[in-house]
Amino acid sequence: MGMNPAWKPCEINPDSISAGSGAGVAALVDWLDGTSGLRDVLDREKALVFRGFGVTEEQLDPVMDRLLPNRLAYVHGNSPRTKVGDNVYTSTEYPAEFTISMHNELSYAHSWPARLMFCCVTAAETGGATPVVDAELWLASLDDEVRERFADGVRYTQNLHGGVGLGKSWQDTFETDDRDSVDDFLATSKALGEWRRDGGLRVTQLRPATVRHPRTGAEVWFNQSDQWHPAALGDETGAALAKLLPADQLPQSVAFADGEPIPAEYVLQVRDRALAAAVDVDWRPGDVLLIDNLLVAHGRRPFTGSRRVLVAMSD
Structure with missing residues (x-):
């Protein structure tokens, strides 16, 4: 599938699915039940916005059942969020005044969700859009020098405390307090785990920098x-912490696959070009966004007021 610089998510509303079908959740569910080619539609459009159906938090389950064939737990996730239902979570709980840069969910992990679904329960007073970017376009936007240096992949390191400390605990990260279960998970995911004397856990994993979509064949930044x-931390606390601690003692750090440091200018180019190419999904209460997690990266714009966006994922 070719790169499309003018790409944006496809909006689906009550008028576009069937005149007179109604505007409620039941109409959306009926349409999804009658759409056998949703995977093909998502392969082609990469992201779908369902708008005008008024989906509430209480009505979300039947919609998720159809959009997400096999809902996944957010195991080994590195961002702070709260579990609010059966494998349903709040979107990343990060201070409202900061931007969350573009990323594909769990792209640092051995396995990742194929689809993500977001539902807006409460729209922010101002701002708070979810920017999305074509990950094939993101890759193409980078300088040849950057793409070539990342060709062998990246090395991620997490320092997860045992209950008290900076960042996330290993218990929250893996949704268990059983060390054997964590060891089994890490072995399966080809990650190296090192239990520390203070009760913490260091996890190191080598992952690719790009992947190809299994059906479209598109190579994407991932x-x-x-x-x-x-260098790319967006908040003052994180930046100050990075000056105080060596990289290998931070809650999370990254290097090239060979262990060499990644130049600051490389990651700033990666961050800034994705944000510049992104298209904002401006939320209205009841909106649902479905994205292919390989073909599309997402983030969050700063906001004021209350904002509640729920997220779930599927293989």
Whole structure:
């Protein structure tokens, strides 16, 4: 599938599915039940916005059942969020005044969700859009020098405390307090785990920087090097912490696959070009956004007021 610089998510509303079908959740569910080619539609459009159906938090389950064939737990996730239902979570709980840069969910992990679904329960007073970017366009936007240096992949390191400390605990990260279960998970995911004397856990994993979509064949930028690099931290606390601690003692850090440091200018280029190419999904209460997690990266714009956006994922 070719790169499309003018790409934006496809909006589906009550008028576009069937005149007179109604505007409620039941109409959306009926349409999804009658759409056998949703995977093909998502392969082609990359992201779908369902708008005008008024989906509430209480009505979300039947919609998720159809959009997400096999809902996944957010295991080994590195961002702070709260579980609010059966594998349903709040979107990343990060201070409202900061931008969350573009990323594909769990791109640093051995396995990742194929689809993500977001539902807006409460729209922010101002701002708070979810920017999305074509990950094939993101890759093409980078300088040849950057793409070539990342060709062998990246090395991620997490320092997860055992209950008290900076960042996330290993218990929250893996949704268990059983060390054997964590060891089994890490072995399966080809990650190296090192239990520390203070009860913490260091996890190191080598991952690719790009992947190819299994059906479209598109090669996409697919890593979180910029989000794990001190130079690209968007908040003052994180930046100050990076000056105080060596990279290998931070809650998370990243290097090239060979262990060499990634230059700051590389990750800033990666971060800034994705944000510049992104298209904002401006939320209205009841909106649902479905994205292909390989073909599309997402982020969050700063906001004021209350904002509640729920997220779930599927293989």
